Amino acid sequence: MSDMMIWVPVMGIVALIYSFWRTGWISKQDEGSEKMIAIGKYISDGAMAFLKAEYRVLSVFIIAVAILLGIANSGEGKSPLVAASFIVGALTSGLAGFLGMRVATKANYRTAQAARSGLSKALGVAFAGGSVMGLSVVGLGVIGLGCLFLIYREIFTDLSMVMSVLSGFSLGASSIALFARVGGGIYTKAADVGADLVGKVEAGIPEDHPLNPATIADNVGDNVGDVAGMGADLFESYVGSIVGSMVLGATIVLSSGALAPEFVFLPLLIAGAGILVSITGTFMVSVKEGGDPQKSLNIGEFGSSAIMVVVMFFMITQMLPATFILGGAEYTNYGVFWATTIGLVAGLGIGFITEHYTGTGTSPVNSIVNQSQTGAATNLIAGLGVGMQSTAIPVLIIAASIMGAFHFAGLYGIAMAALGMLANTGMQLAVDAYGPISDNAGGIAEMAQLPAEVRQRTDKLDAVGNTTAAIGKGFAIGSAALTALALFAAFRTTVQALRGGDPMNISITDPTVMAGLFVGGMLPFLFSSMAMGAVGRAAMAMIEEVRRQFKSIPELAAALTVMKKYEEGQKMSAEDQKIFDAADGKAEYGKCVTISTEAAIKEMMLPGLLAILTPVVVGYVFGAEALGGLLAGVTVTGVLMAIFQSNAGGAWDNAKKMIENGVEINGIKYGKGSDVHKAAVVGDTVGDPFKDTSGPSLNILIKLMSVVALVIAPLIATIGY
């Protein structure tokens, strides 16, 4: 049995080999014109500059936290090795972000070039980029966790000690993920809002136009926000669900007395098997010319999920004993399988609800379109209402999953439900990451002034991924809730074990718990306000810089004046074209990139530290029970605010897109440039930080706070007890 564990890191290496192979293939694709190469380089340089700046700041943070962890864990019954796990977790998370971003910035302009010859070819390149991202993330996660587990098993004889030290890995991954998500989210939305408000609205130039100085920063933002941010997010979900189920598995092992380490091994082995399934899934996405790319992606996503269910069924029923005891109740191995399946079904369910509330042409989005007719205010009221309403069914699904998974396999079931959603992360991330790459390719096509059909193809590619992306979002939110609960349960069982097995009672009747619940519930609001404030401030700085350039760079000013004379698509006179061409490359892209980079780095610190320090302070001052209340509060409102903000933002976005494509309200037709469109643009802009900065960051926040609690559990278990 224990020899099997060596296969875990091996699977991780397989994933990395696959990634390198696909990266090599992408590098060999046609790079297109010199201009495209130059733009591609601008974006890639900007993205790497941001990563470098971010990692420089974070390395100080990592060293400081590692030292503190080492010192705090130097007593008896603890081990400073938790600091080592933390560092490895942080480094692998950072490396996953780096690899993902590198391939995305390689794939984007090659996708644009491929789109010149056809849709399927472009899909091939973009999806290959996504696959590299996906497999790098899971590969590094499995290698890191697998190797550390093998090593710690040799060092410590006590299984709970192994798990306690290993949880540092999850803390490292989560901290980096939070900073990456928040920093990336601020970067991308500052650039986006800035580029839109001055470029599109004030100067009237199309999105991604080379005259707009913020356009490169906007495209860099898509990479650092959507690609690297999402990668770090899923990396930490993935790692968190594995660690959570391993810790809870250890409870079974220890309480049963019997040597049944399968409960601890299983999550890692499922993750390893998931890599093979994900690789299989990427091959199922066929790229034949003339085929339907939507169908192809669906086959890959749902096909590999189905395989994953079958694989998990055999692994769970074969590896686990037929019955086992947990928390005084008896469960079966089939029960564990059902719990896992509940997780998967819940993820799909939340995904379909997400699609319903944010998809083009659905009744909630239509209601926003209709209410845009009376202006921005009614558009906003409608969107906020849709976002709030969209929390209802997902929360009912989550509540039912909690009760169902617990019914089938106790707390271990809740953790396995989360793992069930995430086992196939490699493939899911491939599908998710392919969207932003296509989007970026479209931006490059625009900037390089490629023929209009190229942009149309990349837009179609981007749109094709929408349903799968909505499903992905559903999995992200559902798994975040269940992973946070699993980590929370792991925290409680750890505290209990340290208190000599005395069950921990976090009762709402205890006023300290109730106070913790209130304060925890408030944190997602405070955190979101910080993120929104940061985007607002950074966007203002960006707007001022773009305005300055439009005023003070004479070639830009002249070109803008010339442009206004013509309708979109109309041919310029030779003289005007000359003035227009003279402005090419005169915009100082670098300055806008610097503004976004500096703002993101500066503004990510406070919310990040809030998330990490609050559980530490509450735990040390008020004890483990108050911390339990805090975690419950932050999980509940975190999930709610994440769904509310993500879906409101998504719905506003698609309402705007629907109007851009032309809609008819009460018999009157509206399109781009109409008042109804202008109203919808306001909603979309408000939704930007909602759906791309604060909303998704909350998914990480709730897991990070639970994992902080888990890691500090040995230090606070007996405070106020």
Added chain:
Amino acid sequence: MSDMMIWVPVMGIVALIYSFWRTGWISKQDEGSEKMIAIGKYISDGAMAFLKAEYRVLSVFIIAVAILLGIANSGEGKSPLVAASFIVGALTSGLAGFLGMRVATKANYRTAQAARSGLSKALGVAFAGGSVMGLSVVGLGVIGLGCLFLIYREIFTDLSMVMSVLSGFSLGASSIALFARVGGGIYTKAADVGADLVGKVEAGIPEDHPLNPATIADNVGDNVGDVAGMGADLFESYVGSIVGSMVLGATIVLSSGALAPEFVFLPLLIAGAGILVSITGTFMVSVKEGGDPQKSLNIGEFGSSAIMVVVMFFMITQMLPATFILGGAEYTNYGVFWATTIGLVAGLGIGFITEHYTGTGTSPVNSIVNQSQTGAATNLIAGLGVGMQSTAIPVLIIAASIMGAFHFAGLYGIAMAALGMLANTGMQLAVDAYGPISDNAGGIAEMAQLPAEVRQRTDKLDAVGNTTAAIGKGFAIGSAALTALALFAAFRTTVQALRGGDPMNISITDPTVMAGLFVGGMLPFLFSSMAMGAVGRAAMAMIEEVRRQFKSIPELAAALTVMKKYEEGQKMSAEDQKIFDAADGKAEYGKCVTISTEAAIKEMMLPGLLAILTPVVVGYVFGAEALGGLLAGVTVTGVLMAIFQSNAGGAWDNAKKMIENGVEINGIKYGKGSDVHKAAVVGDTVGDPFKDTSGPSLNILIKLMSVVALVIAPLIATIGY
């Protein structure tokens, strides 16, 4: 001791006598011109029509619930008299709303007339109106509760039975309050948004202009929403906190074994004493010409609060035994006093924070003003951020109050903290209700085309009440949180008693509780989305009606065309003036009033039933523990969403007002009609349903759901146990 209780209804009668006396005084004030009387009658008829329609629907609801309550409580150990309490609670709540609204619609046009001669005289009339409202509410509450208590004490020998039956009164008050708040909120905002968007924005006529068909509906809305809605809200808070502390007091009496009914009597006696203090407070508001009205209101508000603290100190320390036992811990009578004081201080603290986040010229509101410069989108992002951020300190204050009040006097302390905030309700409500009356007076001045200085005076009166109104909001939110917790604690102790004293353990480690927490947390989001959707739909109907009238009534259309030729305040040519005058009274106000009335009645049902039925369903299906989780979830996110929405709305409102009065951003001046102002109007409109419909309704929601749980406790105590 027990003879003292007869004084409670006597105090209530004193309050009513005071109210009738002041009403008589108001009736004797000058009514002004015929036009003013006509407008006053329009508003008063519209308001009464709404009340009538509302009460007709609600009477069906009351009868149905009463029958169900009677049947469900007909078994042994229960009493169908709880249905009688429910009916009395509902009737007194309705009567309080009726009396308040009647005096408000009497006082509004008389205030406008008084404002013609001076500020202080207007303050006198408006404040008298507020005082009648305030004292009617507390008087009816104290009479209802006091009489029922005296009667039930004779019927039942068992104190816990008396309390169980009495809690029906609170349920009746809360149900009516929720419908009144939601219905009134939908009414007022549908009319307001409709009047603003077509009248101000599309047709370009000033607010409250007689040409706008929705203007009467808008002014009726101020009465049914701000006056009757707020009155019902505070009535139920007041009643809820008294009932909550009486139930918890009964726990002490029963568990101590000693016959110490003071713990049950004290809350009612404090409420009775509060009436005398409130009446004293109204006399402290001096109305001498030339004095500072702000100072005068402050003296009344803070002076009577200070007296209340002294009165409570003597009552508590004299009536309660020096030490007592509750939940296994020993507390002192001084501890009870400190808990009460903590409540008062917390209410003030939350009030000052509210003022900071929503007041004119404060840094959060300034940040919204500044971000309006780049358009509606950034104005909205800033406002949402401010609203979310504003939850932080109030929640910390609430958390500290919970822990502090519990430390000093256990669960009884939490209830007494809520009572401490509300003991002075009569005076607080007088100050709160005076604002909408002044606002309404301003509207009437505009419609009756009184000289501009009249409107300036009423605006100043309205503004003067802002700080005290913010304090009032702080008390409303803080007391809602603590009252909900007190009722929740009362529910728990009731369930415990019914389970033979076995302590009820609502532990977050129980997955059913966790699921309840999630679902409960979601309800305020769903509830808010329903309220916002209702406002959106009703406003659309209003907009269409106003547009129809502008098109199809030739005199209106002609007057609008004429008006557009002139700047505000410019004199019209004789010919144009003739056309303009011809339109006078041609707008069909009644149709708009009907639209608002019907929409409000129709749309209040679903959210109201959601609030009442959810705890019943959860309690019956999943048992008392799941219901406990649900209540904790709804209380936490309800408080958060209430603060977020109220403060975001308030901040947007004042940001707009600041810009209307002229601001300078980056050296450029902006005022009414500028693009910055237009951006701020969008924010203000979005904030309207936030701060006047969904936000304040949540205060009631959380208490209502707790009181539903308390009332059904005998029916579900042993389910799943």
